[in-house]
Amino acid sequence: EAGVAQSPRYKIIEKRQSVAFWCNPISGHATLYWYQQILGQGPKLLIQFQNNGVVDDSQLPKDRFSAERLKGVDSTLKIQPAKLEDSAVYLCASSRDVDGYTFGSGTRLTVV
Amino acid sequence: AQSVTQLDSQVPVFEEAPVELRCNYSSSVSVYLFWYVQYPNQGLQLLLKYLSGSTLVKGINGFEAEFNKSQTSFHLRKPSVHISDTAEYFCAVSFSGGYNKLIFGAGTRLAVHP
Numbered sequence: 611e612a613g614v615a616q617s618p619r620y621k622i623i624e625k626r627q628s629v630a631f632w633c634n635p636i637s638g639h640a641t642l643y644w645y646q647q648i649l650g651q652g653p654k655l656l657i658q659f660q661n662n663g664v665v666d667d668s669q670l671p672k673d674r675f676s677a678e679r680l681k682g683v684d685s686t687l688k689i690q691p692a693k694l695e696d697s698a699v700y701l702c703a704s705s706r707d708v709d710g711y712t713f714g715s716g717t718r719l720t721v722v
Numbered sequence: 723a724q725s726v727t728q729l730d731s732q733v734p735v736f737e738e739a740p741v742e743l744r745c746n747y748s749s750s751v752s753v754y755l756f757w758y759v760q761y762p763n764q765g766l767q768l769l770l771k772y773l774s775g776s777t778l779v780k781g782i783n784g785f786e787a788e789f790n791k792s793q794t795s796f797h798l799r800k801p802s803v804h805i806s807d808t809a810e811y812f813c814a815v816s817f818s819g820g821y822n823k824l825i826f827g828a829g830t831r832l833a834v835h836p
Contacts, residue, residue, distance in 0.1 A: 641822055652728075652812050652826035653766070666823055701766070703824070711756075711824055713766040 612636065614714035616702050622720045628690035631717045635683070635704030639712070642679055644687050645701040647716070653701055659685065692721045724749045726815050728827035736835050737805055743798040743830045745813030752818035755796040757787055760810045760829075769811075772796065783807070808834045 615634040623629050635642050640661050645653035656675065658666040661682040670677070674693070679685040689696055699716040729744040747753060757769040770781025777789040787798045796813060813827040 643824065645826075650829075652828045655823060655825065658823055705822055707822065711768075711822075715765045 614702055614704055614712050616700075616714035616717055618717055619715065620718045620720075622722060623692055625694055625721050626691040628688065629692055629719060630686050630688045631700050631702075631719075633685045633687070633702030633714060635685070635702070636706075636712055639704035639706050640682070641705045642685050643701075643703040643705075643711075644677055644685070645703065647699045647701055649698070656687070689719075692719075694721050697721045724751075724815070724817050724825065726813055726825050726827040728813050728830050730830050731828065732831045732833065734833045734835060735803055738802050740801050741799065741803050741807075741832065743811050743813075743832065745796045745798065745827060747794050747796070747813075747815045749794070749815070749817055754816040754818075755787075755789060756814040756816070756824070757781065757785070757796075757798050758812045758814060758826075759783075760812065762809075766812065769798070803832070803834050805834050805836060807832060 617632050621629055642659045644656045646656050647653040656670045657677045659679040675689055677687045697720050699718050701716045702714045703711050705711045725748045727746045735741045755772040758766040759769050760766050769785050770779050770787055772779045772789045780786045785800050787796055789796050810829045810831050812829050814824050816822050816824050
């Protein structure tokens with residue numbers, strides 16, 4: 611079974627620029643998650659999709675972050691404009707049910 | 723509100739000594755419990771999980787954890803650690819009826835010294 615794919619692996623941008631991350635979940639996994647992991651902290655859930663629909667985006671800074679999941683498969687997370695405090699690892703995960711969550715390797719974003 | 727607390731931010735221990743990493747949660751509904759390990763510059767790897775049944779759960783790399791419903795805890799233990807166990811450990815909880823949302827604790831840094 612292929613894992614959760616994320617790209618790019620690393621990204622360095624200047625503040626106020628925009629950036630997008632891509633995630634391809636495991637085939638058949640209806641639920642997709644985006645987490646933000648700031649250095650030294652635990653992952654924080656930004657947004658959760660169930661198929662195409664958003665079921666939780668309560669911690670997504672909606673003035674600058676947006677996410678979509680096309681056709682219930684791939685997903686993109688965008689930041690526009692980026693701030694210094696957005697520097698973090700962005701993790702994508704998928705699950706079929708509560709039995710198993712699979713995480714991607716993450717995208718490490720540095721905002722300078 | 724539902725939350726996860728890892729009581730120790732750092733745990734130093736000597737090689738071959740036992741270790742316990744503590745995790746408590748707050749919830750009014752049934753929970754599913756997980757421990758993940760993260761090595762430097764790597765992703766999250768599942769160590770073990772509790773979904774139902776026996777409250778003592780065994781995982782990979784010799785780790786085990788015990789679910790204690792009355793104390794709302796899920797502490798991780800290993801009887802004898804190795805240098806290679808040095809990593810960040812995260813407790814995570816999914817709450818029944820919450821669309822399987824997985825909430826993480828802040829993490830515990832395990833440092834194994836020779």
